[in-house]
Amino acid sequence: MAFLYYKIKTPTLCFDEVGVxxxxxxxxxxxxxxxxxxxxxxxxxxxVRPEVERFISSNRRR
Structure with a gap:
């Protein structure tokens, strides 16, 4: 992430680009x-949904 920020913020940008x-x-x-x-x-x-539904249905049966 820091590398991305460094690549974007090069010192050669003019003021409009810096604002953007x-x-x-x-x-x-x-x-x-x-x-x-x-x-x-x-x-x-x-x-996860199929496993959760299986778990809930197995609990309901008991």
């Missing part, structure tokens, strides 16, 4: 968090 990248830098961590959360929920739904 400052905004991008501010929201990048939030965007990454949202993407990781969505992927995690997707994986949970597709891999």
């Amino acid at each position: 990248f400052a905004l991008f830098d501010r929201y990048l961590s939030f965007i990454m968090f949202v993407v990781i959360l969505l992927v995690w929920v997707y994986i949970l739904n597709h891999k």
Whole structure:
């Protein structure tokens, strides 16, 4: 992550680009968090749901 930030924030940028990248830098961590959360929920739904439903149904039978 730090390497990405270093690559983006090169000292040769002019002021307009610095403003754009400052905004991008501010929201990048939030965007990454949202993407990781969505992927995690997707994986949970597709891999864990059958096991959870099996577990719940086996508990209901008892």
